[in-house]
Amino acid sequence: MKGRGQDVQETLKHPDEIRRSKSDSNVYLFYRAEHPWRWICAVVKRLNRDAFLITAYPTDAIKEGERIWTR
Numbered sequence: 001m002k003g004r005g006q007d008v009q010e011t012l013k014h015p016d017e018i019r020r021s022k023s024d025s026n027v028y029l030f031y032r033a034e035h036p037w038r039w040i041c042a043v044v045k046r047l048n049r050d051a052f053l054i055t056a057y058p059t060d061a062i063k064e065g066e067r068i069w070t071r
Contacts, residue, residue, distance in 0.1 A: 011030050
């Protein structure tokens with residue numbers, strides 16, 4: 001995702017879908033459609049009142065997990 005910081009920010013600000021991780025209830029996956037059947041996923045961990053970006057990556061599949069929000 002080198003050079004794609006703006007895309008990651010847009011994913012966090014305007015996601016198409018947010019899911020909670022199946023393996024860690026404090027981790028949220030923010031998805032934004034980039035092309036048909038392609039998304040950017042930004043993975044965020046929330047601890048107490050703080051949150052931080054763990055990673056971001058392009059993907060062709062949305063992972064399983066509890067859907068928290070959808071557009």
